[in-house]
Amino acid sequence: MDVHEYQAKELLSRYGVPVPSGAVAYSPEQATYRAKQLGGAAWVVKAQVHAGGRGKAGGVKLADDPADAEAKARDILGLDINGHVVRKVWIEQASDIAKEYYLSITFDRGTKQPLFMLTTEGGVEIEQVAEQNPDALARLHVDPLEGYQPYQGRRLVYGAAIDDPSEQKQILGIVEKLYSCFVESDAMLTEINPLIVTPEGEVRALDSKFTVDDSALYRHPDIAEMRDVEAADPHERLAREKGVTYVKLDGEVGILGNGAGLSMSTVDVVVVAGGRPANFCDLGGGGDAQGVVDALEVITSDDQVRSIFFNIFGGITRCDEVARGILAALEQMKIELPIVVRLDGTNAEEGRKILADAAPPNLYVEPTMLEAAQRAVELAA
Ligand code: GDP
Ligand code: MN
Numbered sequence: 001m002d003v004h005e006y007q008a009k010e011l012l013s014r015y016g017v018p019v020p021s022g023a024v025a026y027s028p029e030q031a032t033y034r035a036k037q038l039g040g041a042a043w044v045v046k047a048q049v050h051a052g053g054r055g056k057a058g059g060v061k062l063a064d065d066p067a068d069a070e071a072k073a074r075d076i077l078g079l080d081i082n083g084h085v086v087r088k089v090w091i092e093q094a095s096d097i098a099k100e101y102y103l104s105i106t107f108d109r110g111t112k113q114p115l116f117m118l119t120t121e122g123g124v125e126i127e128q129v130a131e132q133n134p135d136a137l138a139r140l141h142v143d144p145l146e147g148y149q150p151y152q153g154r155r156l157v158y159g160a161a162i163d164d165p166s167e168q169k170q171i172l173g174i175v176e177k178l179y180s181c182f183v184e185s186d187a188m189l190t191e192i193n194p195l196i197v198t199p200e201g202e203v204r205a206l207d208s209k210f211t212v213d214d215s216a217l218y219r220h221p222d223i224a225e226m227r228d229v230e231a232a233d234p235h236e237r238l239a240r241e242k243g244v245t246y247v248k249l250d251g252e253v254g255i256l257g258n259g260a261g262l263s264m265s266t267v268d269v270v271v272v273a274g275g276r277p278a279n280f281c282d283l284g285g286g287g288d289a290q291g292v293v294d295a296l297e298v299i300t301s302d303d304q305v306r307s308i309f310f311n312i313f314g315g316i317t318r319c320d321e322v323a324r325g326i327l328a329a330l331e332q333m334k335i336e337l338p339i340v341v342r343l344d345g346t347n348a349e350e351g352r353k354i355l356a357d358a359a360p361p362n363l364y365v366e367p368t369m370l371e372a373a374q375r376a377v378e379l380a381a
Contacts, residue, residue, distance in 0.1 A: 251276025275377030319351030
């Protein structure tokens with residue numbers, strides 16, 4: 001789960017990472033009020049959406065008096081930033097910036113360890129630094145069992161060639177606090193970009209991205225509460241409500257498989273067959289009618305979908321049961337889209353026979369995964 005910048009800053013500040021003070025506003029009038037309340041000489045008005053690059057998209061603006069904060073909030077509220085409509089802004093005391101650095105911890109699945117990255121080339125996308133100036137990017141893994149050791153922080157800071165002693169000291173403090181925050185929040189990503197140095201030499205987090213492991217949210221009710229239901233994709237929201245594992249993609253072939261591995265291969269096979277997957281949807285272990293109805297409801301709620309590809313490999317799940325589930329679902333809900341089914345594994349013969357006997361007009365049964373994918377792609381055209 002991603003949280004907004006202002007929530008990320010709240011989490012960081014709990015661990016003592018320095019952040020500017022600010023407040024949320026839902027309207028231009030509230031923005032002025034907040035600016036006055038915060039005090040100071042200048043403010044920055046920032047769109048709170050789950051999208052990066054807000055600055056370039058016009059979602060981050062400086063204001064030099066509270067009335068100007070209102071005007072800037074009026075410009076930003078309602079703005080569409082990469083498909084995310086701005087419903088709230090964060091008003092912050094503006095910082096003077098001398099330098100922009102970058103500091104993050106991600107979870108490196110390859111090594112199964114948290115990975116620190118630090119560079120003095122901050123403020124831009126980190127991928128760009130990694131590509132164009134890889135030597136400027138200091139990387140450091142932390143063994144999760146040993147935990148963070150101060151010498152690692154020093155290595156990281158020297159690796160990034162930060163040579164000012166006061167900056168070194170402050171960044172070492174932030175590195176250690178960020179690690180505690182990352183581990184104790186069950187985060188998958190905590191990114192500070194930019195980590196700024198003010199003209200007075202003070203280091204603080206100006207922007208932050210924070211992603212928490214969904215599976216660990218149950219032990220962080222305070223973070224779980226930060227979920228912004230309005231900001232989620234409407235199809236993904238429906239899926240969450242129905243307990244369906246679903247990821248929206250942007251093609252035309254709706255995909256339903258049983259098991260995450262098979263569903264992912266199905267996405268690949270549709271691409272190989274020349275099509276574009278509309279989603280990734282995992283039926284999980286069950287194949288009962290209700291599970292199929294729920295999944296189909298989510299998939300058909302996306303009107304970009306032109307055909308549906310049901311890919312089932314029976315193991316513990318029996319194909320005859322899934323076939324009955326599909327027929328029961330089609331009785332319960334009206335679907336006009338073509339549905340292509342491939343059944344293999346436990347009781348596949350029986351399953352295919354059940355579908356052939358019932359023979360709904362929009363149902364196509366194919367013997368192999370590739371043939372089924374080709375048919376689904378053809379029908380989506
Ligand atoms: P992003 O574009 O979504 O990554 O949003 P950021 O919060 O990183 O802001 C983008 C850029 O706006 C920063 O890199 C800064 O250059 C600038 N910016 C943001 N806040 C301030 C501020 O308080 N003062 C100044 N001078 N610039 C700011
Ligand atoms: Mn940023």
